[in-house]
Amino acid sequence: MDYRRQTPQALDAEHRAALALYGKLEQALVARDREALARLAKPLARHLQAEVVHHFDFEERELFPRLAEAGEGDIAELLLEEHAAIREVAAALLPLAEAGMDALDTEQSVEFRRHALELVERQVAHIQKESMALLPMLDDLLDDDTDRELSFAYTSA
Numbered sequence: 458m459d460y461r462r463q464t465p466q467a468l469d470a471e472h473r474a475a476l477a478l479y480g481k482l483e484q485a486l487v488a489r490d491r492e493a494l495a496r497l498a499k500p501l502a503r504h505l506q507a508e509v510v511h512h513f514d515f516e517e518r519e520l521f522p523r524l525a526e527a528g529e530g531d532i533a534e535l536l537l538e539e540h541a542a543i544r545e546v547a548a549a550l551l552p553l554a555e556a557g558m559d560a561l562d563t564e565q566s567v568e569f570r571r572h573a574l575e576l577v578e579r580q581v582a583h584i585q586k587e588s589m590a591l592l593p594m595l596d597d598l599l600d601d602d603t604d605r606e607l608s609f610a611y612t613s614a
Contacts, residue, residue: 458588462599463608464520465592471512472584478504479577486574494569495558501573502554505547513540515611520595527598532590539583546576 460466478500485493517540521533550572553565561569599607 458593460592460596462596462604464599464604464611465595467608467611468512468516468595469588469592471508472588475504475508475580476584479580482573483577486570486577491558498554498557502551505551505554509543509547511614513544515614516540516591519607519610520591523598524591524594527594529594532586532594536583536587536591539579539586543576543579543583546572546579550576 458469460469478497481493482497482501484490485497517537521537524530524533550569553561553569553572556565558566558569
């Protein structure tokens with residue numbers, strides 16, 4: 458979807474990059490391609506450390522309160538609940554991804570696979586909700602000045 462405002466454009470671009478990573482991760486997991494998983498472990502760790510934390514914190518701090526004030530608190534609450542569940546999975550997956558596939562024993566590899574599949578499932582569904590509900594709402598809700606401020610705050614942090 459094309460967005461008029463810079464803030465939803467920035468979030469959408471990050472969503473698209475995340476979906477590309479999750480697609481590769483899911484393919485490698487389904488194929489049980491250990492080499493591909495080894496190549497994806499570090500990018501996944503960086504994604505979990507930086508982008509997921511930054512993205513979620515920004516939405517919770519800057520966007521969800523604005524949605525609630527505009528009478529859209531239900532969607533903000535749902536997305537907030539999903540953030541909590543995704544953070545839990547990410548916290549379990551991060552140390553495994555940071556270690557890298559070559560350092561994981563059989564039990565840890567199984568744990569990596571389980572958490573990674575759950576992350577993919579939760580994040581893809583979450584991104585779809587945000588793309589269908591949150592981003593279009595922001596396009597309508599934000600005025601030019603607020604959009605500019607939020608966009609700058611998001612991209613410069």
